[in-house]
Amino acid sequence: MSRSAELAALIRARTGDAPVSHGLILGSGLGHIAGEVEGVQIDYADLPGFPHAGVSGHTPKLAIGTLEGARVAVFGGRAHYYESGKGDAMRLSLEVLKALGAEKLIVTNAAGSLRPETPPGSLMMLSDHINFSGLNPLIGEASDARFVPMTDAHDPAIRAALRDAAKAEGVDLAEGVYAWYSGPSFETPAEIRAIRILGGDAVGMSTVPEVILARFLGLKVAAISVITNMAAGMSEEKISHEHTKAMAPLGAAKLERVLRRYLRDAG
Ligand code: HPA
Secondary structure, X not given: OOHHHHHHHHHHHHHOOOOOOEEEXXXXXXXXXXXXXXXXXXXXXXXXOOOOOOOOOOOOEEEEEEEOOEEEXXXXXXXXXXXXXXXXXXXXXXXXXXXXXXXXXXXXXXXXXXXXXXXXXXXXXXXXXXXXXXXXXXXXXOOHHHOOOOOOOEOHHHHHHHHHXXXXXXXXXXXXXXXXXXXXXXXXXXXXXXXXXXXXXXEEOOOHHHHXXXXXXXXXXXXXXEEEEEOOOOOOOOOOHHHHHHHHHHHHHHHHHHHHHHHHXXX
């Protein structure tokens, strides 16, 4: 049995066999929703190979159960490339999600904004992304499946449903291109100017590897950023992880409303 099949069996022994429809990955300071799932919470520490989530502001638990009538698996924490140097740090978690029956994945993150019209507290759904890091979680994968097409990687149907959910909730949901910066240092103002010229609207240290892995595994995926700051050089405000964690709740409440409505209507 593969490691992901073994872990899925271990999880099912605690949660029952009903298949999960959606996976949700929660970004920095956005972990609250994991506690809202009616079901079972499993510590990552009990799931060998799951990330230890060594980043403050993340909750290293997998919550499996029902949210707004949909059967979900919520990842309270994620592994980032910058923690280990491994671009495929989330691969096992996503393989387990797939083995639990999920077909769709919603990824969330905290991000810096490159657009004055989306200030801190805004939500921005990813219309597409730029892999500014040059890294790829599929490097080393031997099968031809590694040549994953990335056109419409951000699933048009899920995005339309999230747009509808935001509208129904009266929440502004901007859309833009997210650039993945490896971190853990923040960007320089010159890098932000470069990303702007390249077409980036938001910048962050996650999500892109997960979107690539999701497409590799055949999961449909969409992502939403909670804007926590203006990107480097764009405001007087100092950029820090403390600031990210402090600002995330501003957008998190709106994000939760959108996700709940989406799951109720489309889940
Ligand atoms: N840059 C990168 N990652 C981030 C930022 C940022 O400005 N804000 C929150 N996560």
